[in-house]
Amino acid sequence: AVEDTSVTLEEIIQRFGLEVAGIVEAHTEDKSKSWEERKQHTIQIVKTGSLEVKSLIVADKLDNLRSLKKSYDQQGDTIWISFKRGFEKQKWYYESISKYAAKGLEPNQIPSFFYTYKQEVNDFFRS
Incomplete structure (x- = not known):
């Protein structure tokens, strides 16, 4: 929302609180950086982020x-x-998100839509 609209993180904090704003901020791209830098940042966040952050990223993708x-x-x-x-490059990006989305999660923590995403990436990019 922050990168693609006029909504600010401050407005998200006011309306939804710090926790939600933190999740949004973790997935907000810095448009001043190159495409590769932005996508690499998102891949790094999906590797190390909380379940909530990973879920937002996978749902968005x-x-x-x-x-x-x-x-x-x-x-x-x-x-x-x-x-x-x-x-x-698109294939690399979508497959990287798929590869790392469940990293650090126990099998019983992985939302079913992570598996849906992985299958749809494989089907679309024919991996």
Whole structure:
């Protein structure tokens, strides 16, 4: 919300509290950095973050992936032209999130949508 809207972290703190703001802040990209730096930061956060932070990231990426799949079904390979980075970089990013999402979690802590995300990444990028 912070990186893509006019909402500030302060507003999130006021409305939802420090805990929610911390989760949001952990997944907020610094748009002054390169695409690679921003994505590497998110991958690092998903490796080390709390279950709540990991869940936010995976839910966001699952939603993005589903939108990407719909666009791909309509546009085919031309969709990659609209991205700052093409197919291979997108594949690397989505697969990296999938690879590290459950890191540090016990099997009984892993939300079912993490498995859904992993399967949809594998299906879409044909890994």
